[in-house]
Amino acid sequence: MDFGLKDKVIVVTGSGRPKGLGQAILQRFADEGAKCVVSDLGAPQEHMGKEHIGSTSDMDEVASELKDRGAEVAVIPCDVTKEDDCKALIDGAVDAFGRVDVLVNNAGIGYIMKPLTEVTQDEWMAVLGVNLMGAFLCTKYAAMQMEKQGQTDAGVGGRIINIASQAAKSGFPHMAPYTASKHGMIGLTRSNAIELGKLGITVNAVCPNHVTTGLGAKQNEYFSKFFGLSVEDYLENMKARNPMGRPGLGTDTATACAFLASDAAQYVTGEGLNVSGGEEMH
Numbered sequence: 001m002d003f004g005l006k007d008k009v010i011v012v013t014g015s016g017r018p019k020g021l022g023q024a025i026l027q028r029f030a031d032e033g034a035k036c037v038v039s040d041l042g043a044p045q046e047h048m049g050k051e052h053i054g055s056t057s058d059m060d061e062v063a064s065e066l067k068d069r070g071a072e073v074a075v076i077p078c079d080v081t082k083e084d085d086c087k088a089l090i091d092g093a094v095d096a097f098g099r100v101d102v103l104v105n106n107a108g109i110g111y112i113m114k115p116l117t118e119v120t121q122d123e124w125m126a127v128l129g130v131n132l133m134g135a136f137l138c139t140k141y142a143a144m145q146m147e148k149q150g151q152t153d154a155g156v157g158g159r160i161i162n163i164a165s166q167a168a169k170s171g172f173p174h175m176a177p178y179t180a181s182k183h184g185m186i187g188l189t190r191s192n193a194i195e196l197g198k199l200g201i202t203v204n205a206v207c208p209n210h211v212t213t214g215l216g217a218k219q220n221e222y223f224s225k226f227f228g229l230s231v232e233d234y235l236e237n238m239k240a241r242n243p244m245g246r247p248g249l250g251t252d253t254a255t256a257c258a259f260l261a262s263d264a265a266q267y268v269t270g271e272g273l274n275v276s277g278g279e280e281m282h
Contacts, residue, residue: 003262006033009097010261011089013080013138014107016040016054016062021163021211022106023062024250028258029102030071037093038063040107042077047126052111072097080107080134090141099149102261103142105135105185106163109178111218116176127177132184135162139192139203147199157200159261162189163253164205166280168272174226186272193270202269206256209276210238211248244277252277 010029015022015038026036040054054062056077063073074096078089093100108131112123139160146158167175168182186205193203210219224231238247256275259265274280 003258008034008101010034010102011037011093012104013039016059025254025257028254030066030069035072035097038075039078081129086137087141100145102159104161113174124177128181131181151200155200160203162205164207166209168207190270204260205272207272207274208248208253209279242277242279
């Protein structure tokens with residue numbers, strides 16, 4: 001399926017970890033002929049250890065694989081909790097490719113899992129800072145750039161896609177900061193869609209169910225212990241409660257992003273699109 005994304009410039013935050021969801025999104029766009037900006041933290045920070053972030057070498061590995069697919073690629077480190085970094089990310093994409101057509105806010109912390117009463121204020125702020133404030137800051141500067149670029153003859157001014165979660169619509173135990181941040185992302189999506197629609201910029205969220213990336217594997221380990229199951233039995237239960245009989249794949253979310261970025265979706269905005277195999281129904 002060709003979504004007409006050839007030569008579009010896409011920026012994906014949190015995309016520097018091999019086998020991560022961000023990489024899967026970039027792979028789909030690369031296969032469509034888009035120009036790709038890989039971005040991640042680059043170096044560990046408080047609450048964000050080396051096992052949780054895309055290092056400089058990780059980003060280079062992701063970029064190399066995208067180039068093997070034929071894509072033009074730029075690598076731009078960014079701490080999405082810092083406004084100057086977010087501005088520099090968008091400016092860097094423009095320096096590399098002349099414009100920004102699609103922003104995917106994918107950076108997130110989903111590995112702080114513990115009872116509500118054990119969550120520290122610093123942990124709470126770290127999760128909301130990356131997951132929600134990061135999406136706000138990157139959207140702010142992407143929208144400014146997209147407005148500057150103007151609209152196409154078809155009225156398209158740009159695409160902003162927020163990677164939310166099934167946790168954006170349902171509560172989950174031991175994930176209060178994550179769930180709150182993803183619910184907030186839906187509100188941010190709707191508010192921004194209303195403001196930016198007049199500029200031809202659509203803003204949507206994709207809400208996947210569980211995807212076993214590196215982060216997903218850590219969640220499997222934690223919640224299998226929480227429910228007193230082996231990881232294998234936990235995964236079997238996950239399959240059993242899903243109408244499609246399986247957890248999500250990175251390619252499921254990537255395809256949804258490609259659709260939302262296409263001209264075919266130019267009248268879709270402010271939506272929280274479930275990509276959950278029917279597990280999350282509203």
